[in-house]
Amino acid sequence: MAGYEYRSAPYLILRRDNTLQGFAGCNDISGTYLVRGDVLLFKRMIQTRLACFEGNELESLFLETLDNAELFTIEEETMTILDQNGEVLATFTGT
Template sequence: MSFGLCALASARADAPLRNTYWKLTHLADTPTRTAARQREAHLIFVAHQQRVSGSGGCNRVMGGFELDGDKLRLSRIVATRMACPDGMEQEQLFLKSLGDVEHYRIIGSQLELLDRSGEVIARFKAVALH
């Protein structure tokens, strides 16, 4: 019986911000999509460094971040400059939104990045890597 309770508790535990593959699912309230033959937009916050990396869908993304409680500031975000036939508009909105991040919250396997007023800028889902 105690095993069942432990399994239930761990199933509801919040995913950690760091060292989790966060797949972008929404920009504000708009669902995102992955263009054919392109990477999905995602972020990974490095476990023991103040670095973040990922993809905007077409281009690789990297930079720094600072945490203080629920405050999250992304800094020095840069991206490669490849042109892709699809998804560039979504990628540009994603990259622009990263500069507006002030806070974050994690509920279960969902990460929300919020602006100064508490509005959701971007929503992500934790994806298990095998």
């Protein structure tokens, strides 16, 4: 079975219209997000379904992080995503 080669690190682009796009490690993702105060929820996430030789474990962790996201902080160009208990799940830096 043909597979897709690992191409880059996961990333997210959050747009002002509350849509997002990104790359999860193997597949492209898109969806919507909701922000209320310091609450951040990712919704209606869809992804391509490519078979990959690399990136599957990373993709699973990345998507699990987005599923568990509940809170966020932003300091300068760094966004930190936290779970409902305030535990850090991921940190993103802007470019």
